[in-house]
Amino acid sequence: MLNARYVRERLDEIRASFAKRGSEYPFEELLEIDEEYKKLQAQVQELRSKRNKGSMEVSQLRKEKKEPDNAKIMELAGIKDQIDELEKKALNYTGRMESILWNMPNVLDKEVPAGSDESGNVTLKTVGEPVRKKLPGHEESLLKLGLLDMEQAAKVSGARFYYLKGDAALLEQALIRFTIDTLVKKGYVLVAPPLMLKKEYYRGVTALSEFEDALYRAVEASEAEGLEEREKVDDELFLISTSEHAIAAMHAGKLFSAKELPKRYIGISPCFRREAGSHGKDTKGIFRVHQFYKIEQFAVARQEDSWAIFSEFIANAEELFSLLKIPYRLVNICAGDIGSVAARKYDLEAYMPAQDKYREMVSCSNCTDWQAARLDIKYDEGGERKYAHTLNSTAIATTRAIVAIVENYLNEDGSIAVPEALQPYMNGKRRIG
RNA sequence: GCCGGGAUCGCCUAGUGGUAGGGCGGCAGCCUGCUAAGCUGUUUGGCUAGAAAUGGCCUUCGCGAGUUCAAUUCUCGCUCCCGGCGCCA
Numbered sequence: 001m002l003n004a005r006y007v008r009e010r011l012d013e014i015r016a017s018f019a020k021r022g023s024e025y026p027f028e029e030l031l032e033i034d035e036e037y038k039k040l041q042a043q044v045q046e047l048r049s050k051r052n053k054g055s056m057e058v059s060q061l062r063k064e065k066k067e068p069d070n071a072k073i074m075e076l077a078g079i080k081d082q083i084d085e086l087e088k089k090a091l092n093y094t095g096r097m098e099s100i101l102w103n104m105p106n107v108l109d110k111e112v113p114a115g116s117d118e119s120g121n122v123t124l125k126t127v128g129e130p131v132r133k134k135l136p137g138h139e140e141s142l143l144k145l146g147l148l149d150m151e152q153a154a155k156v157s158g159a160r161f162y163y164l165k166g167d168a169a170l171l172e173q174a175l176i177r178f179t180i181d182t183l184v185k186k187g188y189v190l191v192a193p194p195l196m197l198k199k200e201y202y203r204g205v206t207a208l209s210e211f212e213d214a215l216y217r218a219v220e221a222s223e224a225e226g227l228e229e230r231e232k233v234d235d236e237l238f239l240i241s242t243s244e245h246a247i248a249a250m251h252a253g254k255l256f257s258a259k260e261l262p263k264r265y266i267g268i269s270p271c272f273r274r275e276a277g278s279h280g281k282d283t284k285g286i287f288r289v290h291q292f293y294k295i296e297q298f299a300v301a302r303q304e305d306s307w308a309i310f311s312e313f314i315a316n317a318e319e320l321f322s323l324l325k326i327p328y329r330l331v332n333i334c335a336g337d338i339g340s341v342a343a344r345k346y347d348l349e350a351y352m353p354a355q356d357k358y359r360e361m362v363s364c365s366n367c368t369d370w371q372a373a374r375l376d377i378k379y380d381e382g383g384e385r386k387y388a389h390t391l392n393s394t395a396i397a398t399t400r401a402i403v404a405i406v407e408n409y410l411n412e413d414g415s416i417a418v419p420e421a422l423q424p425y426m427n428g429k430r431r432i433g
Numbered sequence: 434g435c436c437g438g439g440a441u442c443g444c445c446u447a448g449u450g451g452u453a454g455g456g457c458g459g460c461a462g463c464c465u466g467c468u469a470a471g472c473u474g475u476u477u478g479g480c481u482a483g484a485a486a487u488g489g490c491c492u493u494c495g496c497g498a499g500u501u502c503a504a505u506u507c508u509c510g511c512u513c514c515c516g517g518c519g520c521c522a
Contacts, residue, residue: 003479041480045491052452052491055503059451068502076502198512255443257459380443383460383476 115334128327139285174425193246204374243267306389364393
């Protein structure tokens with residue numbers, strides 16, 4: 001599990017990482033507290049040792065059918081009180097240390113560019129020919145064809161919900177099957193995970209800030225009235241914001257042998273996102289919504305294999321967008337934009353003709369041991385136990401891919417061509433509208 | 434929802450108010466070669482002594498609390514699994 005030694009052993013890396021992030025973090029405080037804690041722990045252990053020996057003597061006497069004398073028993077009872085007191089003191093230290101450790105962002109990889117916000121991101125390559133179109137955006141196009149209803153969705157569910165209808169809904173299914181078939185052929189194991197996770201596992205896969213901004217909490221109707229009492233309940237459920245989280249949790253507490261790794265998966269699930277911090281951003285259409293389907297790549301790997309898998313995930317994402325014939329670019333996300341969990345993150349951004357901009361379609365992260373340390377995912381290699389590395393990458397997020405397809409395949413007459421790769425999944429249909 | 438049984442090392446399994454044992458697998462070593470196995474040790478996490486070889490101590494029987502000098506064992510609460518009954522897409 002996470003402990004101060006984890007920090008002590010990679011102090012230089014951590015220092016460099018925070019310098020790059022340009023943020024303060026109390027990891028020095030952690031080490032100071034740990035020094036104090038260890039002193040306390042030594043005292044406790046010595047007392048325990050004394051108590052254990054005393055208890056053993058009592059046990060020995062009983063075996064010989066003799067009664068231990070009262071003073072001895074009283075002495076041992078006294079030791080118990082001393083231990084209790086010291087342990088109460090230790091709780092202050094362990095509580096603080098745990099909070100520092102659990103909230104500490106991952107150590108950045110050296111390839112992560114410097115930069116305080118998304119303007120620091122570095123484009124690695126650009127593929128395909130962007131074609132600027134003076135045509136309406138996806139929302140207007142789909143509304144006109146009667147394939148999208150935002151208004152009624154807003155009325156019955158709220159803003160950022162939508163009804164996809166007819167060929168648009170079919171296009172979504174086509175994207176899902178196309179992506180699954182492409183990746184299953186490569187040997188990935190398809191996983192349909194639970195859509196809700198307990199808090200104790202959720203906090204192992206993502207940063208704490210996510211709980212407020214991104215996640216929906218599932219409250220049972222019968223419990224909704226007594227919310228204050230529920231605050232104490234630790235087994236409350238959260239709707240997953242990506243199947244990555246549920247598949248990571250699938251490995252929690254497990255020990256693998258090195259030769260079982262890597263394990264490669266594709267997850268399929270709806271994703272639920274509150275988008276609490278994004279008022280006013282992308283309010284038109286279905287680019288940023290509360291709910292969408294996502295096919296996700298996920299892997300558990302040996303430490304030395306994780307960067308090869310990172311490249312593999314990127315290559316898969318590129319292959320999918322190349323097959324869909326959508327122009328894209330690959331971006332290396334900088335220190336200020338990367339978040340807490342990933343050590344390095346590449347985004348694949350598709351060209352959007354109506355906005356004349358590249359927008360995020362895929363996000364590929366090597367989380368190194370950040371999730372594994374919190375979920376206790378290990379492997380045994382030559383008798384040594386190590387934290388595994390976990391990786392995740394979007395394959396296809398349906399709503400965003402639909403936006404990219406509609407805008408790139410829109411014809412002058414308002415109809416939408418179906419990408420060749422998807423036609424077999426659309427009953428051979430070559431055109432929508 | 435109700436009743437009963439259960440959770441012990443990576444896997445399987447024994448056990449008891451007083452140092453948690455066995456099998457398989459893994460690791461280290463030894464012996465030996467004729468399709469091949471056998472033997473010995475080791476196998477949770479942490480602290481500590483030492484340059485190292487190697488030691489010492491604590492911790493660990495699903496999770497949390499209680500009783501006790503001492504809890505894996507007894508009591509209470511929780512989570513999960515198995516069986517039966519009820520309800521149900």
